[in-house]
Amino acid sequence: MADSRIDFTAEWIPSKKEQKNSKRENPIQVRITKAVLETGETELLVSNLEESKFSTEDLVTLYGMRWGVEEGIKNLKPRIKVEQFGCRKPVGIYQEFYAHILAMNMVALTGMAAGKEIKKKNAKRKLTYKYNWKNTFLHLRAKIVKLFIRECVVKILDNLIIKVALNLVAVKKGRKFPRKDTDEPTRVNQYYK
Structure with a gap:
């Protein structure tokens, strides 16, 4: 500096x-x-x-574009606890990792499926709202086994979409949070499952 x-x-x-x-x-x-x-x-x-290949402006633009990736990592590490594997063998670790990725993708798909319900709720509101990732993950986690072993998948998904549409968070454009200078550890949970 x-x-x-x-x-x-x-x-x-x-x-x-x-x-x-x-x-x-x-x-x-x-x-x-x-x-x-x-x-x-x-x-x-x-x-x-x-x-010679990337100007200063290009790097600043790339810096702004990285936000989606950082949010994905934020969801992957502390919320799904991807660093805390229950297995010791590489095959088991790969299985757990891919299961976490599947869960993240299912949360995103569930949020997208709830989009129509969310849009209806947003029609008369001043702010725009989106689905709450953490609550969607918790609802999905509670129903994920039933999704794979039951025949009434459509009913389970419809129920899940209604629950997701009830837990919304406001999207505020230009919202900024000041960074805190701290020496405290950033990891939320260091305990194993």
Whole structure:
């Protein structure tokens, strides 16, 4: 941050812990780009993208586009507890991981299916609303086994869509939250299932 340049290349030397984890001791050439946000905050974007191929504006645009990916990771890690496997063997870990991905996709599909009901509820409201991911996951988790072993799948799905449409969250455009500078761990739950 102290460097006055907006876009420059620097040498990053991994710390002892990073060297141990990544088994990489050599310094790495990284591109550092400063992006000024609408709030006036300056973000440091660190990448290995070449200046000749990606302009500063391109990196700022990419930074904004990453939000959907970060939200997906936020759902995957602490909410589904994807890092907390009940198995020790690789085959079991793969099965659990793919089951988590299936659950995430089913939540998204359920939210999309509830879209028509949500749209009806939004018709007379000032704000736009969307389905609540966490509540949708909880409702789906309670019914997921029944979806695969029962013949009345349509009835279960219709009931699930009604429940999802009842738990909405407001979508506020331009909503920003200040970042907190803290040394506290960011992991929500460190306990095994």
